[in-house]
Amino acid sequence: MQGFYQRKKLIGAICGGPALLGASGILKKVTYTASLTEADKDYQFVMDWGNKADHLLVVDKNVVTATGSNYIGFAEEVLRQLSVFPPELKDPLKYFVSRHYSSRLI
Structure with a gap:
């Protein structure tokens, strides 16, 4: 993984995935x-808690990270970083976001 980072290849990790980045030193x-x-004691030795930001999504250098609940935002940012669609395109994955929920049983 360090080789990808050093060659500036895009690296993405979501939810608990950043622990792998931590284990590699990134x-x-x-x-x-x-x-x-920090309450997740199993990860205390691989995570660099001082560099953790309290955001849903963070892009720093060639690394994209997100919380698990932000999977749509994560996917969108990875696609943007890969130039799949133009940067000015707003909400390209809006189709996958459901804003209305029905609790009606049939």
């Missing part, structure tokens, strides 16, 4: 976010 070099917290 989190010492970037600001990131994750669904993990």
Whole structure:
């Protein structure tokens, strides 16, 4: 993973995935976010908590990280970083977001 980082290849991690970045040492070099917290004792030795930002999505250098609940935003940002659609296109994945829920049983 360090090779990808050093060659400036896009790296993405969501939810608990940033723990893999931490284990490889990448989190010492970037600001990131994750669904993990300092209370998750199993990860305390691989995470660089000082670089963790309290945001749903963080892009720093060639690393994109997001909390698990922000999977649509994460996917959109990865696609933007890969130039799949133009930067000025607003809400390109809006189709996948449901704003109305029905609790009616049939």
